[in-house]
């Protein structure tokens with residue numbers, strides 16, 4: 001450390017300095033001043049950055065949550081340019097294989113796609129991760145990133161129909177999974193009328209409530225639909241009312257109020273939220 | 287129910303300064319000023335800031351200052367960075383000694399890190415993250431120098447990081463994460479721009495972060511961790527939705543993460559304590575108005591009697 005301090009203060013941009021930074025980084029990869037100095041040295045010595053990339057490859061597995069390493073990696077990749085894209089995607093994949101929710105890796109990956117390209121297989125990659133763990137919110141987020149930003153897919157609207165189908169299957173497989181419920185709403189962002197009028201949405205809620213009357217996410221989405229003006233079928237009404245009768249006996253003024261009462265009972269930790277939702281139901285709502 | 291072991295936490299925080307040779311000290315060396323800020327703020331919330339000598343702290347903080355550029359490093363001899371510049375300014379505010387600064391110079395350093403799209407870099411190397419937007423805006427607001435940046439662009443950049451769940455990520459398209467949400471909401475609150483937030487949608491997402499054990503997580507399907515008591519609660523307070531979580535359960539979770547023997551609070555029950563989680567736990571309790579604690583400002587992350595500029 002003292003040797004490093006000496007060359008740092010003398011601003012000695014030499015091979016000796018480079019290996020001293022390597023040593024210090026091995027002791028504490030979080031020391032950002034050392035990384036800064038290393039970049040100055042790399043620039044001065046005109047080092048082949050592919051070698052630097054190998055160096056980070058070796059370090060990253062042990063330090064995958066270290067901001068400095070990721071930033072340094074980006075600096076290197078940026079200098080290497082578009083041909084680095086594939087390697088970078090492969091690198092983040094390696095880290096995500098170990099921790100599929102690593103925030104830095106996802107952030108780097110999004111930057112690589114946007115700055116260097118390589119979108120071709122990204123939707124398939126999201127699918128692969130979701131098949132492995134359908135609860136992975138990071139992979140759902142990446143999926144939304146791809147369908148809304150990939151230059152190859154035509155954007156959210158073009159993707160909506162197939163994505164709704166995909167998401168509904170995920171919901172049916174694991175109704176307690178928060179992510180696909182939010183993703184489904186996101187597919188209709190800013191277009192609530194479409195959300196309300198698409199029968200698939202209310203049908204998936206009904207299907208789930210038939211087997212589990214207290215599904216928080218199904219009830220929550222149904223509540224939103226009703227608040228947006230959705231007209232429920234008799235069957236749907238029947239399912240809610242029968243579960244409401246199990247809960248209490250009192251009559252509610254409308255279906256949305258019943259749903260809130262059920263939610264207050266089955267999700268007691270958030271009963272204030274559901275109580276607030278109930279207080280906001282307008283008289284026009286079913 | 288457990289109680290808050292205030293005296294032991296004070297003792298723990300004061301003891302950290304003394305052990306400078308172990309591995310933890312080495313790993314913390316470059317962000318010592320950050321640790322100092324969290325430790326000192328915790329002491330203040332616990333009404334024990336008088337246990338440290340202000341002059342000693344202030345002269346050390348000023349040794350981390352880079353006169354040439356106006357930024358602060360994480361420790362003596364470390365390069366300037368926005369993260370540590372904010373910590374330095376917060377520490378000086380804590381002692382009501384902003385006057386030792388050349389506010390003009392510091393604010394020029396901070397303002398110089400704003401990019402064309404309104405985002406902020408952490409330092410001259412250009413890493414961009416909404417964390418840095420918060421650091422810059424909080425810092426400049428404390429220095430009364432927000433007019434040095436393009437606030438409108440800064441706000442628009444943050445808004446561009448909003449996601450379908452109402453939360454915010456580190457860059458546009460980045461996954462919502464409670465820590466990033468705190469930064470974005472804090473920056474929007476300080477600049478009077480909370481109308482850009484869908485409070486009900488975000489509030490619901492944030493209260494969904496409460497797990498069965500009462501603790502809060504930072505993203506869906508992650509474990510509860512004491513630090514999110516701060517990031518989530520402060521955000522909920524800023525958008526006026528904190529009553530949507532179960533405070534009793536959260537209080538119990540935090541108290542259960544205390545080291546009742548040697549003081550300090552850990553991220554999860556029975557894990558090793560550290561100064562950061564000690565702050566997050568104590569500050570979280572303060573936000574929930576736990577008796578005997580100073581109240582803390584959710585946007586500036588400083589006690590409210592300090593944050594009254």
Ligand SMILES: [Zn+2]
Nearest residue numbers: 511512513553
């Ligand atoms: Zn934590």
